[in-house]
Amino acid sequence: MTVVMQGGAAAATTMATTVDMRGGDEGMAAALHHAVATADAVSFDFFDTLFYRIVDSPDDVFDIIGRRFDLPDFRAQRKAAQAEAFARMHKAGRNEISLTGIYECLPLDQALVRSLQAAEYALELDVIRPDPTVLGALHHALNLGKPVVITSDMYLTEPFFKDALERYGVPSVPLFISSACDATKRDFGDLFDLVADYLQVPRARLLHIGDNPHGDIAQANAKGLATFLYRRETVTSPVAPKPCDEVPVDPRELGYNLGGRCAVAFLDWMERQVREDGIDHVLFLARDGYVMDRIVRENLGAWDLPRCSYFGGSRTAFTLAAINDQNFPTYLPYLLSGSDGLSPYEVLERIGVPAPAAEVMKQYGLGDDVMLSPALHARMHAFLHEYRFEIMAVCRRNRRGLFNYLKELKLQRGTRVALVDVGWHGTTQEAFETAVRPMVDVSVQGYYFCLADSPDTARRRRRHAMRGLFSTDSVADSVVRRLYDNRVLIELFFTAPHNSIIGLEPGSAGVRWLEDGRFDPKGELSAAAAAVAEGMQAYARDQVAARASGSAATTDKTLPLETAWPLVDLLGRPGKPVAGAVAALKNFDSWGATRNKDMLLKDALG
Amino acid sequence: MALTGMPTSLKAGGLASPLDKRDERIAELIRQLEDRDLNIGRLNQLVDERAYQLQAIEADKTALGLELARIYQSRSWRLTTPLRWCSRRARQVKVALRTLTRTARNHGLLAPVVDLLRIRRDHGVPGIKFWLLHGVAPGMLSVPVSVLQNDAPPVCGLGPDGYAYRMPRPPVDLMASISALSRSITFSIVVPVYNTPPTILEAALRSVLGQWYPHWQMVLVDDAGTDPATSAVLDGVRDPRVTVLRLTENRGIAGATNAGLAVATGDFIVFLDHDDELTPDCLYELAQCIDRDDPDFVYSDEDKITEDGCFAQPFFKPDWSPDTMMSTMYTCHVSCVRRSLLQELGGLRSEYDGCQDWDMVLRIAEKTTRIRHVPKVLYHWRIIPQSIAADLNAKPYAIAMSERLRLDALNRRGLDGTLEPLPQVPGYYRVRYNVRGAPTVSIIIPTRDNWRVLSACIDSIRAKSSYDKYEIVVLDNGTQDPPSLAYLNRIRGWSQVKVVRHDAPFNYSELNNLGAEAATGDVLLFLNDDTEVVTADWVERMTGYAQLDHVGAVGAKLLYPGGRETQHAGVLNLENGPGHAFWRQDPDAPGYFLRNLLEYNWLAVTGACLMVERRKFQAIGGFDVSLPIAYNDIDICMRLHEAGYFNVMCQAVRLIHHESVSRGVDHMNEEKRERLVRDRRRLYDLHPNFYQHDPFHNPNLHPNGIYFEAAR
CATH class of the missing domain: 3.40.50.1000 (HAD superfamily/HAD-like)
Known part of the structure; x- marks a missing residue:
């Protein structure tokens, strides 16, 4: 022929x-x-x-999956399973195997097998190019x-x-x-x-x-x-990024060498999620979305995203916005949560409610000489209940602020909103949705750098749309745990050089963000956050430039987990991953912070 | 359109047959049931809250009791009893010595003896003990004595009316927030003094010295007082920020204040009566407000100090309300005026002594619109017998003065009006503005298939109205039933009546806009067909207000059939949405600070009876047809307010409103409830600034209190 x-x-x-x-x-x-x-x-x-693959060999995909799921022998296991699948195929008189058939031959826990199969499917899609x-x-x-x-x-x-x-x-x-x-x-x-x-x-x-x-x-x-x-000549990109050999001590270096990768990876991942979910408006939640917002604004067009806004608010601000005279008692446990060790007035200060003078508090048995403990919870409960209308006045202000804020951003009925947060349990998203539901019917999708593996998170994931770059869907529990244990460091990457936004105040000039001004009087935390952000922005600029020029040194947009993986590697090493100025930062978690005791960042690291 | 109701005729759509009557009765019963359920719900909530409080208190009490019992039973406690007794006595001696030393230091060596003798005379030996241990005479303490002596937590600061003022704590970033102010703001606190009891004057002084905001000057003007004890207090003031002026002749409050103004150097003047106190955050809050809004005049909420030294009777005020200001001196304390403006006004006027501050605010309002309200208690007004704080009637001359100064204001403003005594409460007056010219008032009444109700409405207008230059424009929204058509044909031939047919799906806004187009009057009065006039001069009274340049919508008091219950006395825009104030209350009850009787400004009035000048109506584009059924009246009032007008309630004008039937129907099914929710969202989409906010209510009151209930 x-x-x-x-x-x-x-x-x-x-x-x-x-x-x-x-x-x-x-x-x-x-x-x-x-x-x-x-x-x-x-x-x-x-x-x-x-189509071609950007990995050297098809089996490299197995190595990546093995790394993500903390299965060092996965390549061999996967190949053995494939061989077994062929054997079964022949035995059954069929002519081809299937991915499901292969994974049926893997001698692992069924839930893990499902995750691995989904991961391989997704990764195969990620590593091919026309x-x-x-x-x-x-x-x-x-x-x-x-x-x-x-x-x-x-x-x-x-x-x-x-x-x-x-x-x-x-x-x-x-x-x-x-x-x-x-x-x-x-x-x-x-x-x-x-x-x-x-x-x-x-x-x-x-x-x-x-x-x-x-x-x-x-x-x-x-x-x-x-x-x-x-x-075609085999030309592959370096899929597995070069590990970060040296532990950065300087905040800017930390931002450049580690934080920047995380931000770029998060944006790469988000770009695809946003397209698939048909998002109309991305809200980079303060403070965790600060650097992402800056990177997107600085590199217009580098990521295909819809309208983006840096969104002032916090779990505190949104939770307060949902409190009214009908549901106040149900929020008392929240108002008291994490309060042990705080002076009673600090429980009010941290939610932006003006506290009574020391002598007035003393008359309630809650003077400045008192530190809260479980023994005092009943008394504090009673006080908060008596003080509820002062608290609710602030709640109403926040609610009005939030409503006006949504209007300013033109979020209307049917708008599909992405709420971008660093992690971990979706509490802020839940608070946001609870507060916003009576105001406007928007659909909310949460995007997280990492979603923790906890019953609380699982419960919220059943009720709210939440996805994470790192989650037990995409990586092993141990990897998620490692990130969660070091969440303070990761939050440092994604924090902003301003205080937490605990209130929203409507005004003639627009909605004003009200910050929690209790800590960081010398601005040390803000300065560190600014330096980290600067390093991250510099890294992102370099990456965008490298991608535009087609440089081989660039990270791959479709493999965000690989881009961020050096962080996982670093956190897996023994010893504290940061030192020096960063480790000495104080009162990073403003909710649990108190003037009675400084909490150092290094102590909060896992 | 009324808040939730609509003309019955537009909904019934048929003959007033027995079936209709039965439906109406059913609707009424359903409404009553809903009201009862609502009340039960509220009471249950209250019970839950109280139970919760009790539970918490009980738990606390038990824990403390156990703790105490353990302590009392311990050997160490028993052994140390004498030690504690000695220690207690030593502490008391120390405090007493401190009181004596301070008194001697401030007022001279003889002062402790003088004070001691005076207190013995007035309060006996227990009074001396109290003075030594607390540093002030009995009755002058900021919080109740019982509280100070009692370690039990929750009762602190409660006044006789259950109100609790809790002194605030300075914010953690106080100095930073003061430094962050965009302009330098200085205050001069001017205090006319006349024979003030030393302890009271000291309390006033202390309240200024304790201000968080540091940039102030205090001017104490001794109005030729004769009490050496007062003089001794003034002599003892050493703070360089305090200036003491001694007048050689008594000039009265205004004269003494003006003398103080002459030496004041601050950007703003803060008035403080010699027997009152500023809260520690007063100047700080004023400075924040001035920095934010750049006003010429600022006032705040206030409360009172009872003779027992408790805080009570808080007055949580509305934002700036020019018509309320003509009805009552509501701005009162604290009062803060830009000094340059006060100079321009020539200071206070002695001829209005006793009401000089009211006269001042009315004159300020003629010079500026930059007036702001700080919704926080920044001033404690001490109740002493014979003070206006105790009772307006305590100073009869002040009543006459209050009338005279308002007549003066009317003259100054070139307005034709009179002061009418309030029939229900002696000593108070309302302003009645006479109609300017002889404008045609167009009464626009939408209707459909409801001739009985409509005829009662039109008959009442024709029979009772003393003003005769009106026209009635009936908007027939597609009447079908023959008797109603016959009635419409009949009235079509009447003089002063016009019938316009608009056979289209019900849209109250559209009907009213069409009515306004068909009308010829310069003044429009939108009226539901299920109303009946009660007050003969209703048109004149409402028109008098509607013609004022600053006034937008004018509302009337609507009563349920029988006239014993209020259906509408103004609309409050509360947390749960718009609601009728004083609903089902006695129409003659005073309400919160006479708000049910006097002409106050409100954010909204019901569309069941709403008057507005045509030029203003047209300027804002009429009713919004995107709100066809509910909240269109609230929307138009909000738009008038946003356009700079003030809406006002004429409480002197009364009509009967058969609203109950329609209201019942409106709440009958889920679909209508959902429609209401949808329309409410639409309302706030159009007016986000009014979401859960009513500038004529107050954030310190209960967020859903239609009776202005205290938030406690």
Whole structure:
């Protein structure tokens, strides 16, 4: 069976072409176009032809998953499972295995197996890229009105290929996937028979383009198809980022070397989430969203995001905004939470409620000489109850502030809002949604750098839309725990050089943010936060520039977990990850902070 | 459109048949049931709260009791009893010595003896003991003695009316927030003094010396007093920020204050009576307000110090209300005026001594609109017998003065009006403005299929109105039933009556806008068809207010049939949304600071009877047709307010409103409830600044109190 490739001196059934991708793109493209033009229909192989992986070998995917799920032997386990799946396939008289079939052979906990399978599926999608030369040929064929199909010998099923085509904007064409057809190219070429029967063109005028000399070329030829051997030069990006060798001690360095990676990774991840969720407005929640907001504003267009706003507020501000005279008693436990060790008046100060004078508090048995303890909770409860209308006046102010703020941002009924926070349990999102629900029907999606693995988080995830870059969906429990144990450090990356926003006040000039001014009188914390943010912004600027120039040193947008992984590595090392000026910062957690005792950041690190 | 109701005729859509009557009765019963449920709910909530409080107190008490019992039973406690007795006595001696030393230091060596003799004369030996241990004479303590002597927690500071003033603690960032002020603000506190009891004057002084805000000057003007003890206190003042002026002849309050103003150097003058006290945050809060809003005049909430030394009777005031100001001296204390403005006014006027401050505020309001209210208690007004704080009637001359100064204000403003005594409360007057010119008043009444109610309404207008230059514009929203059509055909031929048909789905806003287009009058009066006039001169009274340049909407008091219960006396925009104040209360009850009787400014009045000048109505674009059923009246009032007008309630004008039936219907089903919620959201979308905010209510009152209940 001979197909004469028009104008081709090397008219042959096989056009084995190896072209240097950097130097010979144009030559290869021309050859492909020519081959396509002379055929009546074209079949494209998927992996390493129409799409390529940015990892050195397909098995590298297993290494990444093993690392994320803290399974050092995963590569071997996964390969063994695949072998076992083949054995079962043969035994069952089938011709192809499937991803599910492989994972059924993994001798691990079923919940973990499900997570691993989902992770592999997602990662496979993340590490593939369309080959521009072959994609050009596919468009050329379609433009010429020629029928086009995609073929693949693969355990991944059709939805994967559809997702891949959709994600990269490749036109949808008929798919012939071995796992779905129970027929392969590699064994007997049965898949080509299916394609030929489907296309109903003379086999000699049906061109198959692929990279595998046996499966794509020899077997296709054996079935009478014209073929084109496509070989692209292997060019891969450094998927696994270089670990951070030295522990930074300077806040700016800390921001550049670690925080910046986290912010860029978070934004990379968010870009895709925002698209998939159809978000209209991204709210970078103060203070954790400060640096993200700055990076997005500084690098306009670097991330494809809808309207973004730095959103003043906090769990405190939103929780207060939900309190009224009908539900006040139910919020008493919240008002008292984490109050042991605080002076009674500080319980009011931390929510922005003017406290009575010391002598007045003393008459309640709650003078300045008293430090709260469980023994005093009943008394404090009684006091808060008596003082409730003063508290509720502040709650109402916050509620009015929040309402006016939503109006200022033009958040209307039906607006899809993303609330971006660093972590951990979704308490702020829950408080926000509770406060906002009676005001306006917006739909809220929470995006977190890391979602902790706790019953509280799980409960909230059932009631609220919450996703995390790091969560037990994407990494091992141990990784999440490691991050959570070091949350103070991570919060330092994502904090802002201003105090916590505990109140919102409407006014003629717009809504004013009311800060918790109790701590940091010398501005040490703010200065450190500013330096960290500066380092993170510098890193982001460099990354954006590197990506624009196509530098090989850049991180990959589709692999945000890999970008942020040096942080996980660093936190896994023995000893405290930070020292010096940062470690000496005081009263980082303003909710639990008290003038009675300074809490050092280093003591709060896990 | 009324807050929740609508003309019955527009809803019934048929004959007033027995079936209709039965439906009405059912609706009424449902309403009554809902009201009862609401009350039960409120009471249950109260019970829960009280139970919770009791539970907490009980738990605390038990824990403390156990703790105490353990302490009392301990050997160490018993052994140390004599030690404690000695220690207690030593502490008391120390305090007593401190009192004596301080008195001697401040007022001279003889002062302790003089004070001791005076207190013995007035209060006996226990009074001396009290003075030595507390440093002040009995009755002059800021918190009740019982509280100070009692270690039990929660009862502190409660006045006889259950009100508790709790002195605030300076904010942690006090100095930083003062430094952050965008302008330098200095205050001169001017205090006319006349034979003031030393302990009281000292308390006033202390209240100034204890101000958080540091940039002040105090001017004490001794108005030729004759009491050497007062003089001794003034002599003893050493603080360089305090200036003491000695007048050689008595000039009265205004004259003495003016003498103080002459030496004042502060940007703002703060008036302090010699027997009153500023709260420690007073100047700080004033400074914050001035920095934020740059006003010319600032006033605050206030409370009173009883003879027992308790705080009581707080007055939580509305924001600036020019018509309220003509009804009553509500701004009162604390009063803070830009000094340059006061100079321009020529200071206080002696001819109004006793009401000189009221006269001053009325004159200020003629010079500036930059007036702000700080909704915090910044001033303690001491009740002493014969003071205005105790009772306005305590100073009969002040009543005459209050009338005269307002007549003077009317003359100055070129307004034609008179002062009418309030029939229900002696000593108070309302202003009645006479109609300017002879404008045509167009009474616009939407209706549908409800001729009986409509005819009663129109008959009452024709029979009772003393003002005859009016026209009635009936908006027929597609009447179908023959008797109603017959009635409309009949009245079409009457003089002063116009019938406009608009057969379209019900939209109260649209109907009223069409009515306004068809009307010829310069004054529009939107009236529900289920009302009946009671007050003969209702049109004149309302028009008099509506014609004032600063006034937007004018409302009337609406009563339920029978006239013994209030349906509408003004609308409050509370946390749960707009609601009728004083609902179902006795229409002659005074209400909060006479608000149910006097002409006050309100954020909104009901559309069931709402008057507005055509030019103002047109300037704001009429009713909003996107609010077809509910809250369109609140919306138009809010827009008038946003356009700079003040809405006012004419409590002297009364009508009957058969609102109960429609109200019942409106609350009958889920669909209508949802519609109300939707419309309420729409209202606040249009007016986000009024979300849970009513400038004519006060954030210190109960957030949902339609009777201005205290928040406690």
